[in-house]
Amino acid sequence: MKEPLVAPSILSTDFAHLGSTLATVNESKADWLHVDVMDGVFVPNISFGTPILKAIQQHSKKPVELHLMMVQPERYLETFARFNIHQMTVHAEACTHLHSVVQQIKRLGCKAGVALNPHTPLGCLEYVIQDLDMVCLMSVNPGFGGQEFIPQTLGKISLLKALIRRKGAAALIEVDGGINQANVTDVISAGADAVVAGSSVFDSGDPSQAILTLKNGAL
Numbered sequence: 001m002k003e004p005l006v007a008p009s010i011l012s013t014d015f016a017h018l019g020s021t022l023a024t025v026n027e028s029k030a031d032w033l034h035v036d037v038m039d040g041v042f043v044p045n046i047s048f049g050t051p052i053l054k055a056i057q058q059h060s061k062k063p064v065e066l067h068l069m070m071v072q073p074e075r076y077l078e079t080f081a082r083f084n085i086h087q088m089t090v091h092a093e094a095c096t097h098l099h100s101v102v103q104q105i106k107r108l109g110c111k112a113g114v115a116l117n118p119h120t121p122l123g124c125l126e127y128v129i130q131d132l133d134m135v136c137l138m139s140v141n142p143g144f145g146g147q148e149f150i151p152q153t154l155g156k157i158s159l160l161k162a163l164i165r166r167k168g169a170a171a172l173i174e175v176d177g178g179i180n181q182a183n184v185t186d187v188i189s190a191g192a193d194a195v196v197a198g199s200s201v202f203d204s205g206d207p208s209q210a211i212l213t214l215k216n217g218a219l
């Protein structure tokens, strides 16, 4: 089995120590940093906005994926792109004109991802999948770290893989929520390329080792 790409999510970390958290991630084998922006409307939680993104830009050496858990993300894409963002991932459920938003992200020079909530069918990707760099399957209901992995995600990953193959698309599959050492092998075996992990990395006491364990655990 291939080694999974691992993206630590800083949501559950202590923001009083953001600098040292980012330094740890910089020195780790993490493939990119997963950054959750939540608006309190699309999801019940509010996380952070541009001041934190500016600090991340200054201190992160890893590519940054912004996961935009917000309604009408198109209003902020241009602002966020100024913070040297590698990829922006928007929710299909939050975009009336998803294809147009994806094109907007690409015009800003970023890779484009689309996230789907656990209950959202894959059919909404049928006519946009060729334009995507990544699909993020939520394996928890978005809004909070530390939740339990929803097992139905495994079947959804396989179906998404089949859709990507059928369409001749190149999108990576990322799975986000409740990922840990116990389930990462199943997630990668089902066809995922990348996992997002928050609490299993940062509550572990040794984030660098936890990232390595996720990578090796799936081999």
Ligand SMILES: O=C(CO)[C@@H](O)[C@H](O)COP(=O)(O)O
Pocket (backbone or CB within 6 Å): 009, 010, 011, 012, 034, 036, 067, 140, 141, 142, 143, 144, 145, 146, 147, 176, 177, 178, 179, 196, 197, 198, 199, 200
């Ligand atoms: O988007 C989200 C939650 O909405 C995730 O990125 C979480 O931050 C992942 O945290 P864990 O489930 O791994 O604790």
